[in-house]
Amino acid sequence: MVGGDVAAVEVRDVVVRYGDTTAVDGVSLSAPRGRVLALLGHNGAGKTSLLQVCEGFRKPDAGTVRILGMDPVAEHDALMPRLGIMLQSGGVYPWAAAGEILRLFASFAANPLDTEMLIDRLGLRAVEKTRFRRLSGGEQQRLSLAVALVGRPELVFLDEPTAGMDTEARHTTWQLIEELRADGVSVLLTTHLLDEAERLADDVVIMRSGQVAATGTPAELTAAAGIDLLEVRADPGLDLTGLKARHEVAESSPGEYAITGALDTRALADVLGWFAGVDAHVTALSSRRRTLEDVYLSLTRQTTTTVGAAK
């Protein structure tokens, strides 16, 4: 019906408003098939609102959304069997047993996964007959994940999938998501866990105040800034005037020079060239590369300036 070249998610200039509040403010993004895209952002950044629009729960106030090439509102019923949806919470009858719910959703699917396998994989065997409202938060999350996956969806939306899970369940979930990708399933997930995004995501979209602050692969996002701290050990008490004109530098302790800022290869050569130029004896070098967390924090803390990596 739809070729493999159609994007899993195609969002153009989407705006979502709740009364006077603008939750999503002109977001565009594209998620190719068979990849994992992570939406990163603080609470209130607009991640869930954007997801709601993609899942067809509400119409965007402006802009267009295409999911697997289809309109999620107008073509809702035709699209739903191809999607797996995990809400942030709830979505299950409190009086229904975990196994009952999973089997109910399996019975909706044309070609469901083996429910027994899912129950074992997600560690739900012991609570299979337990009613949903008696499950712990992590167990409820795992059941919701199983329900999202049981219909063999082509595209999965996961809203903070590992929230409330313990470490073991989190790793199982990550493994499942990696298996989904290996099977060619597309995944769009929201998270505010940076290690989750760094480990799972092929592409990251960082959202801030309803807008896209940056997009790229984790490597691109962290490499965009290159090295952000270079420490040089050399003779103490060097006159830094010449270097200070071009870089941010300080002698943090005698003979320890810290050069900060976004340092690309050319800048590094320039710094070391300066040390060579003043005949200093460099005895040690250390550098620190930015992590996704640094990128995220620097982006989400800024409120007005436009970010270089933003689209």
Added chain:
Amino acid sequence: MRTVIARQIRMELVLTARRGEAVVLAMGVPLLVLLGAGLTHATNLPTDDRLGFVVPGVLALTVMSTAFTGQAITTGYERSYGVLKRLGASPLTRPGLLLAKTAAVLVQIVFQVLFLGLVGVVVGWRPELSHLLPAAGVTVLAAAGYSGLALLLASVLKPETTTGAATLIYVLMLSVGGIMFAAPDLGTAGWFLLPLAAHAEALRDTLSGGGSIPLSIWLALGAWAVVWLTAAARKFRWE
């Protein structure tokens, strides 16, 4: 799609049976009223044929308790738990979910009416089965109106408020709806204000009296169905 809806109907019925208070409200109260008011002289009735008055009223009451009270409460909570949202976004689809819910309510009503009717017959009520068709017709109209009002309440109120309001309306209707006592005589306007009284009277006219249903009752219950279903269709919220 048929299997999908059938599975959902089954789930709805299993979950209803699991909730004790729903079963008591739907079966226990009508049964108590039937036996209490039908077999003893605990209340004053405008007729000597106590069973002929009480049994049709109890049948009307159970339709209201399932289609209105029960449905309003469960739908309100299912909405707040995100169940409607999640199921509507499954291959079941939203129309499928509504269809399954309607079918589940109808199945419950059929079972409850059969059971209570049978109890009535056992204790001595003799219904005019030849008038079953108009009785069934007026029951479908009543159930449609109740469902509309139930879905409307569940969409505009919080679940706790819905539960309170639906229970209050149930108790009010039980007291003034002409089930255990005669309904207040408000003339034709009464049928429009008290659908339970109108439905009970229609069932009495047909099943106990072997007569026909006054046009004003058809109109009253028809108006309830149209008004509340239209309002529900406009205001219904999935989340």
